[in-house]
Amino acid sequence: MELAAIIFVGFLGVCCGQYDTYYCKYLTNANCVTKPEDLQCGTDGNTYYNDCDLSKAHCRDNSLHRKFKGPCPNSAATTTAKPGNVVTNGPTQKPMNGSEIAFNIFCLDLFHHDCTNEVPQVLCASNGQTYQNLCEYEKSKCTHRDLHIVKNAPCTQ
Numbered sequence: 001m002e003l004a005a006i007i008f009v010g011f012l013g014v015c016c017g018q019y020d021t022y023y024c025k026y027l028t029n030a031n032c033v034t035k036p037e038d039l040q041c042g043t044d045g046n047t048y049y050n051d052c053d054l055s056k057a058h059c060r061d062n063s064l065h066r067k068f069k070g071p072c073p074n075s076a077a078t079t080t081a082k083p084g085n086v087v088t089n090g091p092t093q094k095p096m097n098g099s100e101i102a103f104n105i106f107c108l109d110l111f112h113h114d115c116t117n118e119v120p121q122v123l124c125a126s127n128g129q130t131y132q133n134l135c136e137y138e139k140s141k142c143t144h145r146d147l148h149i150v151k152n153a154p155c156t157q
Contacts, residue, residue, distance in 0.1 A: 023106035024059035030105070032056065041072035043095070055105050058098030065098040107142035115139065124155035 032052035040048040043065045048054035051066075058064045115135035123131050126148045131137040141147045 023102050024055075026106050026109070027052070027056050027059055027102055030056065038069070039071045040069055041067045043067045045072050045074075047071040051101050052105050055098065055102035058102055062098065066096040066101060068095065103142075107139075110135070110139055110142060121152070122154050123152050124150045126150055128155050130154040 030052055032049055035050050035052050038050040040051060040054045042048055042054055042057065043063075044057075044061075046057075048057060054064075054066055113135065115133060118133040118135040121133050123134070123137060125131060125137060125140070126146070127140075127144065129140070131140065137147075137149065
């Protein structure tokens with residue numbers, strides 16, 4: 001699914017009261033093994049190859065979160081490990097909500113997306129700024145997480 005279509009689906013979820021999982025729709029097609037290995041221990045006791053892999057699992061089960069960075073002790077296998085990898089590092093970070101990790105992955109990819117050719121859809125955000133399309137709004141939301149859409153029209157000054 002194209003990034004612009006996913007952003008639009010996300011907007012429908014936000015404006016219409018549905019659970020906001022547009023980043024999960026985006027992650028469905030992500031190839032996590034092309035991203036760097038960074039083992040993550042999930043709250044389910046499984047070791048995930050990286051944040052992307054953990055995020056995809058979170059999108060299938062929203063009760064799953066990151067327990068810590070590093071492999072889980074006694075984990076039978078890494079979910080998408082490359083063959084022959086042996087890891088010896090332990091926990092290095094505090095727990096993190098799976099939704100936050102998934103949104104971070106979406107944002108990293110969105111920052112590399114050119115929004116100039118997206119379908120125009122003027123909207124006003126809670127920061128008083130008018131955005132020309134949903135793509136530009138979502139880029140801003142990636143760095144200002146409390147941002148939300150106020151109306152589907154320009155902001156009045």
